Amino acid sequence: MATKRTAVKKVMTKSEIFGEIAESCELAKREVAAVFDELGSIIERHVKKGAVGQFTMPGLLKVKTVKKPARKAQKGVPNPFRPGEVMDVAAKPATTKVKVLPLKRLKDMAL
Numbered sequence: 471m472a473t474k475r476t477a478v479k480k481v482m483t484k485s486e487i488f489g490e491i492a493e494s495c496e497l498a499k500r501e502v503a504a505v506f507d508e509l510g511s512i513i514e515r516h517v518k519k520g521a522v523g524q525f526t527m528p529g530l531l532k533v534k535t536v537k538k539p540a541r542k543a544q545k546g547v548p549n550p551f552r553p554g555e556v557m558d559v560a561a562k563p564a565t566t567k568v569k570v571l572p573l574k575r576l577k578d579m580a581l
Contacts, residue, residue, distance in 0.1 A: 529575035
């Protein structure tokens with residue numbers, strides 16, 4: 471049965487997080503650190519180039535990659551900050567961004 475937990479009043483350090491998880495799960499801090507390292511490795515394998523491009527931690531969050539296409543250079547574009555002036559926009563290469571999306575359970579935690 472889940473116990474009611476109090477709100478955290480200050481940001482926890484990595485060591486404090488590992489310590490609290492180790493205490494509540496009756497594990498050693500070293501084992502908890504190994505689990506986090508492996509989780510990082512699994513996420514990397516999901517989002518690296520040529521991989522599926524998304525990882526879901528059930529109920530908490532989804533990590534996915536979004537491919538942004540290249541943009542050509544443009545000349546004589548109206549300046550949005552100074553009406554009446556024109557400006558040149560530099561070209562940008564195609565990039566891959568990483569997005570982290572909260573899932574329902576995580577959203578409900580914030581209420």
